[in-house]
Amino acid sequence: MKKWLGLILIISVLIFGGVRLYTAKSRPVKITTNKVSGHYGQATSGLIQVILSKPQVEKTPLKTGTIYNMKIAYKARLAKNEHAKQSINLSKAIRVQTADKIQLADEMHPTMLSDKHRSATGVVTIPLTIQSGYTEADVLDFKVSLVTRPSRNVKTIVNY
Secondary structure, three states, X not given: OHHHHHHHHHHHHHHHOOOOOOOOOOXXXXXXXXXXXXXXXXXXXXXXXXXXXXXXXXXXXXXXXEEEEEXXXXXXXXXXXXXXXXXEEHHHOEEEEEOOEEEEOOOOOOOEEOOOOOEEEEEEEEEEEOOOOOXXXXXXXXXXXXXXXXXXOOXXXXXX
């Protein structure tokens, strides 16, 4: 009985004494997106000028399903009078969204831009698979994005 009275006394002191108890809230990851649209074959503006060609999709049948290999050719260069503070990996900057999944490029041959290598050309290969519950048309209805850096706070530069 004394334990209960002591507990009630402590709770009432906390409530009426001005002490507030807060519950921890989980904060979602904040993703900032610019609504800028680009066109294939035109250069983007900014520190890095990137020209993406129209994606080409190759269908590869397998025993377990079908894989679509999307190939996107690009040309990139640092703008005049701009300097890269760190090397920039272009293979991580190009992303494709199909259905509910965001696909990244294979990192077989990453292309790095820096002050020593101011321009680069290459082809990014992104494997696309059909998820359960989706059709081939859902996978081929894709959106290509060019992002600033691969991190938790991704900022989309251009949507194609």
